[in-house]
Amino acid sequence: MKHVVLVGATDGIGKALARVYLDRSWRVALLGRDEGKVDAVVGELGSEFPSETIVGGVLDVARDGDVVPSLERALAALGQMDLLVYCAGVMEAGVSGTRRMVDVNFIGAVHVLSWGADYFVEAGKGRLAAIGSVAGDRGRKGNPIYGATKAALHQYLEGLRHALHGAGVGVSVIKPGWVRTRMLGDVPGFPPSIAASKAAEIIVRGLDRGRDVFYVPGWWWVVSSALRLMPRPLFKRIAPP
Amino acid sequence: MEMLTGWGMANRARSTVYRPLNAEEVAASITEAVEKGLSVAARGGGLSYGDAALNQGGAVLDLRGLNRILELDPHRGVVRAEAGVTIEALWASALPHGWWPAVVPGTMKATLGGCVAMNVHGKNHVGAGAVGRWVQGLGLVTGNGEERRLDRGVVAEDSDVWSLGVDDVVGAQGLTGTITDVTLSLRRVHSGFLDVEGRPTSSLEETFEALDRGAREADYVVAWIDCTGSKPGRGVIHSAWYLPPDHQLSGQAMDAEAQRLPSRLAGVLPRRHAWMALRPLTNGPGIRTLNAGKYVTARAGGVRRYRQTHAAFHFLLDYMPGWKRAYGADGLLQYQLFVPGDAARDAFAAVLAQQRSSGVRSFLGVMKRHTPEEGAAGYPLDGYSLALDFAVGRGEHYVRLMRLLRSLDQIGRDHGARVYAAKDAVSVGRLPGRRDRVFSSNLVRRWERGAHRGVPGSRS
Structure with missing residues (x-):
């Protein structure tokens, strides 16, 4: 049977992923920082899918020492892991949020995914995935620090993919564009954004196919490629947000 | 910590594994695990299809x-x-x-x-x-x-x-x-051989009748059924009898050497590699072809009588080592339900119809006749079992399979079905009323969650 561990899944894309996986009869472990919220979401999804399995776990990815014990507890309850998706991510304004963004978007991801890599290497199969961002593809003026943490995450995952390829373990980088979650808020008239539920469906399809890197939705590949290929002098002048 | 897998290759768990060599070491291992705060599961040959001999995050006693x-x-x-x-x-x-x-x-x-x-x-x-x-x-x-x-x-x-x-x-x-x-x-037993009879049946009803007759008249009886054809439930009944003391084969083949399974199938295909020949047949058309072929061959041959050694008759699973690998990297599961006699005809007809319309094909269907037992936990009852083997697969196949199994669970509940721990990976069965909380397993925790959710039939 298929089992997915979702880290950072009490909101946004993570919660939407939990719903799609439950609908597909995967067994789900859902971890989040806030115990009350974890219980509430597990309760909500549990009553939505009464014949499916969902277990909750409390995990603050910024507390290094807690990461492995929390994950082990959740795994013991779930029984098994076929896929691990790191969905935790924060975007904060200004230099004061730097530490928090580095901790959650990058260092926490490294701790969680290293633990997952260890498990999957022993299993000889499995897939690790994390939610990166189109903002990590090129330095952008909107939030240079957020973009830098996502770029670090992308680079780490690429290295991890190469390290684990021989062990039969896949690594996926998911790069969403604008998804309507708490992170962006319900900005009316935001450029072509999609609902978290729609994003989750696209992500599940990409992971099912075992894709290494994919954009959500797919057309962001065109935008991001154009931005990545754009000569620096031109990029400076246009300066997309 | 060590990774162990269920026999169907679709379940695995990482545990602290103890390998005791005698009863004292078993006692010492349990004591040590309990001191570490670990739950304990026992594991023998590791041949439970699902998650019964797995214990994620706990201890496993490998008793081999x-x-x-x-x-x-x-x-x-x-x-x-x-x-x-x-x-x-x-x-x-x-x-x-x-x-x-x-x-x-x-x-x-x-x-x-x-x-x-x-x-x-x-x-x-x-x-x-x-x-x-x-x-x-x-x-x-x-x-x-x-x-x-x-x-x-x-x-x-x-x-x-x-x-x-x-x-x-x-x-x-x-x-x-x-x-x-x-x-x-x-x-x-007086001989290393059994008298065996293979008899085709043309409908589910006929299969039920033949199983009843076999349970009365033969020493062994089992039905293979074709789940894919236009008449689901048709199949072949295999019955077997011990040989009497005065039989001419009395005293023959009474040692391990004579019982040994042949090293080649049909005299040519090496048994160890035979599963590879099945690999291309585990898709929808392949499964239909294989099952229909098997049935048509049996039908054309009519009633066949022959002798087999005990080992060859009983140990079908050992006949083609590695055959489970034909199901692919995602492994297989066996869905087996035990249904009381009077409800079984309805239940199995519904199961087979549901299976046919689901878009997911069972590679192998087996029916048997059963009787109630004393003992702690009860799958056995006065009735019949139907076992269906499926590739777990991935993507949309997996989703269709799970939807099918949910609907089979419902058919089972409606007909008073029971679940067998040695096979189960997806349903919820009855745990023994009496138990020591030191012991657990992935399956036990899964069934406990089912009981907690109030799945009917999960309480003993």
Whole structure:
């Protein structure tokens, strides 16, 4: 049977992923920082899918020492892991949020995914995935620090993919564009954004196919490629947000 | 920490694995695990299809090191053997003396301890009962690390509230203690051969009737059914009889060498690699072709009578080593439901119809006749079982399969079906009413969650 561990899944894309996986009869472990919220979401999804399995776990990815014990507890309850998706991510304004963004978007991801890599290497199969961002593809003026943490995450995952390829373990980088979650808020008239539920469906399809890197939705590949290929002098002048 | 897999290759778990070599080491392992705060699961041959011999994050006792046959009484036909002795080792030492284990599962790689803990049955469930009926006594280590001896008919009185009898251990999945040795009565046989009859049936109804007749008249009976054709439920009934003492083959093939399965199938295909030939056939059209082909061949041949060794007749699962790998990297599961006699015709017809319309094909369907048992947890009942093998697969196949199995669960609940722990990976069955919380497993936690959710039939 298929089992997915979702880290950072009490909101946004993570919660939407939990719903799609439950609908597909995967067994789900859902971890989040806030115990009350974890219980509430597990309760909500549990009553939505009464014949499916969902277990909750409390995990603050910024507390290094807690990461492995929390994950082990959740795994013991779930029984098994076929896929691990790191969905935790924060975007904060200004230099004061730097530490928090580095901790959650990058260092926490490294701790969680290293633990997952260890498990999957022993299993000889499995897939690790994390939610990166189109903002990590090129330095952008909107939030240079957020973009830098996502770029670090992308680079780490690429290295991890190469390290684990021989062990039969896949690594996926998911790069969403604008998804309507708490992170962006319900900005009316935001450029072509999609609902978290729609994003989750696209992500599940990409992971099912075992894709290494994919954009959500797919057309962001065109935008991001154009931005990545754009000569620096031109990029400076246009300066997309 | 070590990764272990369920036999179907779709379940795995990482555990602290202990490999005790005798009962004292079993007791020491349990005590150490408990001190570390770990739950304990027992594992024998690792042949449970799903997650029964797995314990994520806990301890697993791999009992294959307890592999000595302690005593074999060639006159009375009683054997005392350690829990990790395989059915294969058991019959190999008993057969030359004219004895055969009265109940054997479809694989001889299973261990005696595992067979008792799951209370396995054979193709002679109605006539011979499940394995528990042949157990005279047990060695057991309980959760507090205490070694016990249990004998049939004697209930051991304890210092605490626990008084355990053999039937609290038979079928209890190791939840009342870890079995360390078993005293088992054997069955007298006069030949290493069985008389076998293969008879095609043309409908589900006919298959039911033939199973009933076989359970009355033959020593063994089992039905293979074609789940894919236009008449789901048609199939082939295989019945077998022991040979009488005055038979011309009496005393023949009474040793392990004579029982050995052939190394090549049909004289040409090496058994070890035969599964590769199945690999291209595990898709929809392949499954239909194979099943229809098998049925048409049987139909054309009519009733066939022949002789087979005990091993060749019983151990279908061992006939093609590695055949499960034909199901691909995501493994396989077997969905087996046990339904009371009067409800089974409706239930199995509904199951087969549902399977046909689901877009997911079962590679193999098997039906058997059953009877109720004493013992801790109950899958056995007066009725029939239907087992369907499926590739777990991935992506949309997996989703369709799980939706199908949910609907089969519902059919099962509507018809009073029971679930068998040795096979299960997806349903919720009844846990034994009496158990020690030291012991657990992935399957036990899954069934507990089911009971917590209030899945009907999950409480014993």
